[in-house]
Amino acid sequence: MDETAWLAADELSAWKGLALMHLQLTATLGRALAADGLSYPDYLVLATLSDHPDGRCRVVELGDELGWEKSRASHHVARMRQRGLVDKQRCPTDHRGAFVVLSDAGRRAIEQAAPGHVAAVRRHFVDLLTPAQLGAIAGVATVVLDHLSSTRD
Secondary structure: OOOOOOOOHHHHHHHHHHHHHHHHHHHHHHHHHHOOOOOHHHHHHHHHHHHOOOOEEEHHHHHHHHOOOHHHHHHHHHHHHHOOOEEEEEOOOOOOOEEEEEOHHHHHHHHHHHHHHHHHHHHHOHHHOOHHHHHHHHHHHHHHHHHHHHHHO
16 A cells, blocks of 8 residues: 655645635625625626626536536525525526526626625735735736646546
């Protein structure tokens, strides 16, 4: 049996730092969004839908963009639908499929929350880093996300 390749001190420091940073940033940003009646996952769904020209996409596509399993995306969309933030539309070419659609209330919610969310992202992340640090993070994120995307296929 192969021995476990335990993380070296610098590897562990980088990994733990990234994991804790992500958890604490997500919690901080979530608390700020709560003032607008949204959770962090709600915001991610609304932002993803608003990035699509017609404000809609399939649940599977939404899950893929967010890195969520289809069941998690479906359940979250169902909860958001109950709150009027999104709607569902039947797919005209696939009668089993449906689109998640940004509702008028969802569009208003993202438009209200976005300025404060962007300000919080700047205050707690962007403004703390140099352009070189931001570039390094973007480069690392691209490498890891490309790898994860290729392992899902």
